[in-house]
Amino acid sequence: GESVGLHLPTLSVQEGDNSIINCAYSNSASDYFIWYKQESGKGPQFIIDIRSNMDKRQGQRVTVLLNKTVKHLSLQIAATQPGDSAVYFCAESSGYSTLTFGKGTMLLVSP
Amino acid sequence: EAGVAQSPRYKIIEKRQSVAFWCNPISGHATLYWYQQILGQGPKLLIQFQNNGVVDDSQLPKDRFSAERLKGVDSTLKIQPAKLEDSAVYLCASSLERNQPQHFGDGTRLSIL
Numbered sequence: 031g032e033s034v035g036l037h038l039p040t041l042s043v044q045e046g047d048n049s050i051i052n053c054a055y056s057n058s059a060s061d062y063f064i065w066y067k068q069e070s071g072k073g074p075q076f077i078i079d080i081r082s083n084m085d086k087r088q089g090q091r092v093t094v095l096l097n098k099t100v101k102h103l104s105l106q107i108a109a110t111q112p113g114d115s116a117v118y119f120c121a122e123s124s125g126y127s128t129l130t131f132g133k134g135t136m137l138l139v140s141p
Numbered sequence: 142e143a144g145v146a147q148s149p150r151y152k153i154i155e156k157r158q159s160v161a162f163w164c165n166p167i168s169g170h171a172t173l174y175w176y177q178q179i180l181g182q183g184p185k186l187l188i189q190f191q192n193n194g195v196v197d198d199s200q201l202p203k204d205r206f207s208a209e210r211l212k213g214v215d216s217t218l219k220i221q222p223a224k225l226e227d228s229a230v231y232l233c234a235s236s237l238e239r240n241q242p243q244h245f246g247d248g249t250r251l252s253i254l
Contacts, residue, residue, distance in 0.1 A: 076244060133181075
């Protein structure tokens, strides 16, 4: 499949701030998007997903926004905590094709 | 519910040796995936199973890598012979069905000397 990329390799925020992690995708046929959090030494942990028939989905402290016009996906984390420090990956697929992962953004939260 | 179980957690071997990894998916998950994650990169799919059948192995280096899921539950991934460039974390994931969220194990970190 086509590749998924991230704009910022590292994002540094203060505890309590809101964080926004961005992701661009190139496959206009992509219809399923997912965000993962990966801590050092662990496997990716599912955060939230969204399908192309939606443009916004909210979870606990997280919101995913999808802009199909410009092929852009973002993950917003409210009131960021030190425990949110990790690498965040977006991934996409179309139909029943396999997930394609981006390179990842490291989020660093300072107390 | 119990997560995806993988073993071993770490493995160190010399090049040209063989190695095998084991994965037990979440109970009831029909779809199982093996990924390779090189340091600093996102996971790359090696093979996808639906029950005990292979759905996608287009990115599996078949001259040295093999995988099986004989009874449609747990799975093994084998590398024989290993090369230096195989040093990576090998992740297993499972999902209830295809195009459903995938849940990952903590992987096996493989180092080739």
